[in-house]
Amino acid sequence: MTEPDRATSDDRALVRVRGLTTVLNGKTIFDAMDLDIPRGKITAIMGPSGTGKTTLLKHITGQMRGDAGEVWVDGASVPALDREQLFALRERIGYLFQNSALLTDFDVFENVAFPLRQHTSLPEVLIRNIVLTKLQAVGLRGAAGLMPNELSGGMARRVALARAIVFDPMLILYDEPFVGLDPIALNQVLKLIRTLNQTLGITSVLVAHELAVIQQVADHIYLIANGKVVAHGDPRTIAGDGSPWTRQFFGGEADGPVPFQYPAGDYAQALGFPRSGA
Amino acid sequence: MTQRRSYAVGTGLFIVLGFATLAYLATQTTSVANVRLGATYTVDAQFANIGQLKERAPVKVAGVRIGQVKSIALEPGKEVADVKLAIDQHYDAIPDDSVATIFTSGLLGDQYVGIQFGSSKKAVADGGSLALTRPAQQLEEMLGKFFGAGGAADNLGGTYTVKARFTNVGALSVGAPVKMAGVAIGSVQSVQADPVKLDAYVTLAIDKRYSQIPDDSAAAVFTSGLIGTQYVAIQPGGSPDMLKNGDELVLTQSAMQLEDLIGKFLVNGSSSGDKKADGAPSNASPAGKQ
Amino acid sequence: MRRMSPDNIVLRSLAQIGDCGLFLVAVLKAIPRSLQHARETVRQIWFIGALSLTIIMVCGLFVGMVLALQLYHVLSIFGGTAATGEVVALSVYRELGPVLTALLFAGRAGTSITAEIGLMRATDQIAAMEMMAVDPLAYVAAPRFLAGLIAMPLLTCVFCAATLLGSHLVGVHWLGVDNGTFWSNMITAVDLRTDVVDGILWKSVVFGAMVSLIAVFQGYTTPPTSEGVAYATTRTVVASSIAILALDFMLTAFLM
Ligand SMILES: Nc1ncnc2c1ncn2[C@@H]1O[C@H](COP(=O)(O)OP(=O)(O)OP(=O)(O)O)[C@@H](O)[C@H]1O
Ligand SMILES: [Mg+2]
Numbered sequence: 040m041t042e043p044d045r046a047t048s049d050d051r052a053l054v055r056v057r058g059l060t061t062v063l064n065g066k067t068i069f070d071a072m073d074l075d076i077p078r079g080k081i082t083a084i085m086g087p088s089g090t091g092k093t094t095l096l097k098h099i100t101g102q103m104r105g106d107a108g109e110v111w112v113d114g115a116s117v118p119a120l121d122r123e124q125l126f127a128l129r130e131r132i133g134y135l136f137q138n139s140a141l142l143t144d145f146d147v148f149e150n151v152a153f154p155l156r157q158h159t160s161l162p163e164v165l166i167r168n169i170v171l172t173k174l175q176a177v178g179l180r181g182a183a184g185l186m187p188n189e190l191s192g193g194m195a196r197r198v199a200l201a202r203a204i205v206f207d208p209m210l211i212l213y214d215e216p217f218v219g220l221d222p223i224a225l226n227q228v229l230k231l232i233r234t235l236n237q238t239l240g241i242t243s244v245l246v247a248h249e250l251a252v253i254q255q256v257a258d259h260i261y262l263i264a265n266g267k268v269v270a271h272g273d274p275r276t277i278a279g280d281g282s283p284w285t286r287q288f289f290g291g292e293a294d295g296p297v298p299f300q301y302p303a304g305d306y307a308q309a310l311g312f313p314r315s316g317a
Numbered sequence: 318m319t320q321r322r323s324y325a326v327g328t329g330l331f332i333v334l335g336f337a338t339l340a341y342l343a344t345q346t347t348s349v350a351n352v353r354l355g356a357t358y359t360v361d362a363q364f365a366n367i368g369q370l371k372e373r374a375p376v377k378v379a380g381v382r383i384g385q386v387k388s389i390a391l392e393p394g395k396e397v398a399d400v401k402l403a404i405d406q407h408y409d410a411i412p413d414d415s416v417a418t419i420f421t422s423g424l425l426g427d428q429y430v431g432i433q434f435g436s437s438k439k440a441v442a443d444g445g446s447l448a449l450t451r452p453a454q455q456l457e458e459m460l461g462k463f464f465g466a467g468g469a470a471d472n473l474g475g476t477y478t479v480k481a482r483f484t485n486v487g488a489l490s491v492g493a494p495v496k497m498a499g500v501a502i503g504s505v506q507s508v509q510a511d512p513v514k515l516d517a518y519v520t521l522a523i524d525k526r527y528s529q530i531p532d533d534s535a536a537a538v539f540t541s542g543l544i545g546t547q548y549v550a551i552q553p554g555g556s557p558d559m560l561k562n563g564d565e566l567v568l569t570q571s572a573m574q575l576e577d578l579i580g581k582f583l584v585n586g587s588s589s590g591d592k593k594a595d596g597a598p599s600n601a602s603p604a605g606k607q
Numbered sequence: 608m609r610r611m612s613p614d615n616i617v618l619r620s621l622a623q624i625g626d627c628g629l630f631l632v633a634v635l636k637a638i639p640r641s642l643q644h645a646r647e648t649v650r651q652i653w654f655i656g657a658l659s660l661t662i663i664m665v666c667g668l669f670v671g672m673v674l675a676l677q678l679y680h681v682l683s684i685f686g687g688t689a690a691t692g693e694v695v696a697l698s699v700y701r702e703l704g705p706v707l708t709a710l711l712f713a714g715r716a717g718t719s720i721t722a723e724i725g726l727m728r729a730t731d732q733i734a735a736m737e738m739m740a741v742d743p744l745a746y747v748a749a750p751r752f753l754a755g756l757i758a759m760p761l762l763t764c765v766f767c768a769a770t771l772l773g774s775h776l777v778g779v780h781w782l783g784v785d786n787g788t789f790w791s792n793m794i795t796a797v798d799l800r801t802d803v804v805d806g807i808l809w810k811s812v813v814f815g816a817m818v819s820l821i822a823v824f825q826g827y828t829t830p831p832t833s834e835g836v837a838y839a840t841t842r843t844v845v846a847s848s849i850a851i852l853a854l855d856f857m858l859t860a861f862l863m
Contacts, residue, residue, distance in 0.1 A: 100738060126740040140735035143726075154739045157644075157746075202739075324653045325646075331657035335761025338768045342807065346696055346771065346790075347797040375795065429795075 053078040053210060053242045054099055059108035060266075061094065068094050069105065070266035081236050081243045083257035083274070085250070085288070086264050092246045093137055095263070096212045099244075100132055101125045113209065130158055133203035133211040137218075137246075139195040141187040141202075147174070148183040151202045158206075173201040176231050178224060193219040200228060204235060210242045211235070217249055225252065232256055250278065250289050262288060283310060348373060357384060357403040361446035362417040367398045368428050368453025370419050375429045376402050383408040386430060402430060412437040413445065419453035428453060476503060476522040477562035481536040481549070486517040487572025489538050489547045495521045497551040502527045505549060521549060523560075531556040537570035547572060623846075630824045634748050641749035648750040655716035655751070655819075656758025660765060662715055663708060667766040670707060671695060671773025678774075679782050688782070692789035693796040695774040700797060701806040704767040706855050709814035711766075712759060713847035717822035720751050721843040724826025725836035748823045755819025756812065763811035805862045813854060818847045 054076035061069040068091040076082045084092050097103040098110050101117045110117040112128060120128060141150050151170045155161060161169075174180040177197035187195060196219055203211055213232070217225050233256050235241045247253055253260065254274040262270040262277070262284060269284040270277060278289040344350060364370075367389060376384040384404035392399040404411070414435030421428050432447070441447060483489075486508060495503040503523035511518045523530070533554030540547050554568070641648065674695050682688045724747060727733050733743045778784045797803070822843045829839035 102734065102737060122742075126742070129738060129740040132738075134735075134738040136731055136735055136738075138731055140731035142732050142735070143730065153741075157739065157741045324650045327657050328649045328653040331652065331660065332757075332761065334660075335656075335758075335764055338764040339761070339803075339807075342700075342764055342767055343799055343803050346793055347799040347803055348794060349799045350794045 051075075051077055053113055054244075055109070055111040056095075056098070057109045057111075059098065059105045059110060061091075061098070061103070061105040063094075067266050069098075069108075071108065072263070072267055074261060074263075074268055076242065076244055077259065078242055079236070079240045080258040081232065081245060081256050083245045083247060083253045083260045085246075085248065085253070085260060085262050087288070090264050091266065092263065093214055096134070096214055096244070096246065099212065100129060100134060130154075130206070131209045133206060133208040135196075135199050135203040135211070135213045135216055137214040139187075139192075139199040141190075141195055141198060143187050145187075146183070147179065147185050147187070147190070147198050150187065150198060151205055154202065154206055169205060170201075173205050174198075176204075176227075177201045178227055191219075193221065193224060196220065197224065197228065200231070204231075204241075207235075207239055208241065210244070212244045212246075214246045215248070216245065217247055217252055229256055250274075264288075356406040358406055358409070358443035359387060360402045360404055360411075360441055361444075362400050362402060362430070362450050363392060363397045363446070364400060364417075364419060364450050364452045365397055366419075366452035367400060368419055368421075370400070370428045370430070370453060376404060376432065377429055378408065378411070378432045378434070383432075400430070410440045413439045413441040413447070414449060415441070415447055416449040416451060417447045418451040421453075475525045477525060477528070477560075478506060479521045479523055479560055479562075479564050479566060481519050481521060481566040481569050482511070482514070483517045483519060483536075483538060483569050483571045485571035486519060486538050487540070487547050489517075489519070489549065489572065494548045495523060495551060496548055497527065497530070497553065502551070519549070528559060530560045532558045532560045532564060533568065534560070534566060535568035535570060536566045538572035540572075626828065627820065627824050630827065631820055633744055634752050634820070634823065637742060637744035637749045638753065640742060640745035641753065644746050644750055647746060648753050651750045651754035652758055655712075655720065655754050656762060659712060659715045659758070659762055662711055663762050663766050664769045666707065666711055667704075667769025668773040668776075670703065670766075671699070671770035671775075672777045673773075674698070674703075674770065675774035675777040675782070679778060679784070688778075688784050689788040690792055690796075691778045691782075691784050692771075692774065692793040695778070696771065696793045696797050697802065699767050699770045700802040702855065702859070704770065704807055705763050705810035705814055706851060708763040708766045708811065709759065709818055709851045710848060712755075712762060712815070713818045713822070713844055713851070716755065716758075717818050717843045717847050718840045720755075720819065720822035721826040721829070721840050722836055724748075724751075724823060725829040725831070725839050728827070728829065729831035729833070729836060748827060751823050752816070752819045755822070756815045759815025759818070760808055760811040763807050767807060801862075809862060810855065810858055813858060814851055817850050817854060821847045821850065 052075040054074075056072060056074040059069045059072045059074075061067070072095075074095075084095065086092055094103060098105055099112060099117065101120060104118045113131075115124070115128060117125070117128070141147075142153060145153065148170055149156075151173055152166050155166050155169060159166075171180055171183070174183055177200055179194060179197055179201070182190065182194060182198075187198070190198065196216065200213070200216055203213070216228055216232070220228060229252060232243060232245070236243050236256075245253065245257060257274045260271060260274050260277050261268050264284060270280060270282050272280060278285055370386060370389065372386050372389055374386045375382045376386065384402055387401040387403040389401075390399045391397075402417075411432060412435040414437040416433045416435065418431050418433065419428055420431045435449070489505060489508055491505055491508060493505045494501040495505065503521055506520040506522040508520075509518045510516075521536070530551060531554040533556040535552045535554065537550045537552065538547055539550045551566075560566075675691055678691050678694050679688055682690055682694070724733075727747065733747065736743045736746055775789065779786050779789050825839040825843045825846070826836075829835045
């Protein structure tokens with residue numbers, strides 16, 4: 040269960056990453072990585088800080104291009120898309136930024152309404168209803184008139200979440216949606232993610248560190264480190280699959296294969312995981 | 318939503334304000350303000366020299382604008398400029414022997430056509446012409462006539478002294494030239510105030526070569542150029558007797574204050590003719606004698 | 608995206624000018640697309656145009672007052688004080704109006720454009736727009752560029768009118784130049800084409816394009832750090848001031 044399912048067919052995988060290699064400032068972020076995100080499921084991506092989770096999401100949305108390899112989203116090769124096609128694709132993807140990235144010029148309502156206003160010419164009443172529904176879902180309908188600088192970190196995350204889902208896209212990428220949320224809000228957001236997935240069939244990708252939370256929602260977990268997928272599988276079983284990666288990562292042990300200060304290759308080889316990816 | 322609308326309203330106001338200001342600047346502070354073309358009729362005038370006169374320059378009577386220059390062309394085969402004047406139909410009683418003159422509004426201003434009414438009972442009609450014209454006065458010429466040319470006296474042949482009294486010598490100083498017909502013939506030896514008569518008592522040292530100056534000649538204090546130094550000009554009289562050492566010149570003209578002088582010019586051009594309310598053509602340029 | 612900047616300051620400046628030119632092309636190309644964000648352009652005209660009105664009017668008023676005062680004293684030497692209004696109008700329409708407005712605009716609006724876009728970049732707002740399939744060139748850059756282009760001539764007109772008001776206050780009401788003379792000399796001397804169209808309009812449109820291009824460019828290309836934004840803001844003022852004065856010379860040489 041450590042190899043990604045290479046046999047996954049196109050219609051089952053909404054996102055397919057093959058042999059993705061990316062070098063940033065001389066540092067290898069991805070080293071021939073393979074990964075599949077199944078359609079209509081909730082997939083969690085975990086990994087140590089700085090390992091490239093956010094970068095992976097940026098590859099999927101075409102904000103970044105790899106040095107080699109392929110990224111397919113819904114049958115389209117993302118690096119090959121021109122600007123128009125890329126924008127057309129992004130209209131169908133919701134993206135929750137790790138730092139919220141709300142537009143500071145607009146109040147909460149307008150922030151959530153922004154994608155609707157830009158891409159549709161819906162009547163004002165309809166926009167209002169949609170936006171208020173989404174804000175209600177994240178528990179912030181009452182904060183519609185506040186400006187982003189008047190929000191707490193957790194509130195800003197929830198507004199950003201509402202904005203990411205306002206279009207009911209085919210794919211939502213959540214970059215650490217649970218950061219800064221209190222247990223109540225966290226539960227609500229969790230429920231929201233699950234509801235969106237179950238009722239609308241929206242494929243979701245969750246980048247998060249909270250294993251206990253992820254185990255409640257995710258259908259599948261990828262653990263990435265050193266530019267590769269080092270483990271993947273069912274959330275309830277992955278922690279106990281016996282590999283040193285999962286043992287260290289989910290056990291929170293200081294010692295293990297996850298690199299903190301040393302070049303990745305040395306460590307991996309020393310521990311007997313000389314993986315070439317292909 | 319209200320927020321959004323207030324931007325739009327404010328922006329609209331701003332744009333309207335901007336364009337209104339532009340319209341104001343363009344129509345009220347430029348020569349466009351002069352155009353205001355109502356019904357006009359055209360009158361011809363031919364000038365020997367139009368100076369810097371331009372199309373759309375104003376046509377004035379007694380300083381009041383009555384029309385504008387419509388076109389300027391060279392009369393075919395002749396060395397005269399054919400100027401067509403578009404005159405407002407309200408002013409339809411211009412005598413056909415009126416004189417058209419090209420004036421300058423002030424020292425720095427543009428030129429315009431001034432019409433001085435004649436005495437004929439017949440008014441000039443559309444397409445008619447003003448036969449009597451005076452060409453543009455070159456400002457330089459005019460000033461030259463006032464002030465004469467510069468130059469330094471050489472006192473090689475010895476001098477004789479002549480006295481003259483002025484009510485005002487302006488900024489005349491010792492050593493200033495004494496000129497006749499623009500040529501320096503001597504210098505000012507002393508300038509004193511007379512404690513009794515309360516005027517200026519000036520001693521002129523004149524070169525002995527110029528001993529043939531009639532004793533009824535006049536002395537005047539002039540200025541060379543606009544802001545130049547002042548000098549004494551001698552205008553020869555007609556007496557058979559000549560000036561001798563120690564004589565006094567009786568006819569004198571005091572220093573013209575430059576301010577007065579320019580004031581006179583400027584008044585010619587300004588449309589606020591309150592100083593010449595009678596509107597008589599007497600405010601023609603001081604050198605209009607050819 | 609960012610190039611290695613050469614060490615030499617001349618080369619670096621040339622590289623910046625080149626990048627700025629390429630950026631202009633990109634912005635111009637984005638203008639048709641930005642028309643669907645016309646609301647945003649309107650909002651920007653409000654922020655960088657309408658909100659600059661106060662400073663423009665106050666400065667224009669004082670410039671007019673001091674010009675009238677100075678000119679009156681110089682002209683009184685020649686007895687030509689009647690020409691006060693005309694000389695104020697000519698110097699303001701042809702040079703001072705467009706140039707001073709552009710300099711004020713660079714300080715008031717240019718800096719805020721640069722800082723705003725720089726911060727939007729630093730806080731990932733630009734990236735967020737990209738992710739929402741909104742082209743930041745069309746949504747952020749082009750509306751501000753257009754707004755500058757539209758606002759500048761209008762502001763220049765307001766500035767010129769304020770100057771006339773100021774010079775009228777001092778010249779006519781304080782120093783006693785005759786009101787009729789003040790206006791009639793101005794009206795006779797000022798020409799619609801050479802002074803208002805070539806002077807106020809042409810120059811201010813060119814300056815408006817220049818200043819807002821520089822401001823948007825600096826904000827757009829600044830490193831997304833607080834220091835980067837600070838430097839970019841400074842560069843906006845320096846570069847626009849130099850560009851305004853240099854362009855003014857060229858325009859005067861070509862237009863007059
Ligand atoms: N624009 C960039 N230029 C150079 N290196 C970058 C850039 N962006 C990210 N990196 C590097 O890429 C690596 C992965 O960054 P990324 O943001 O994807 O980490 P992450 O897995 O999301 O971490 P975290 O869990 O802390 O959010 C980091 O080591 C970072 O230093
Ligand atoms: Mg991250």
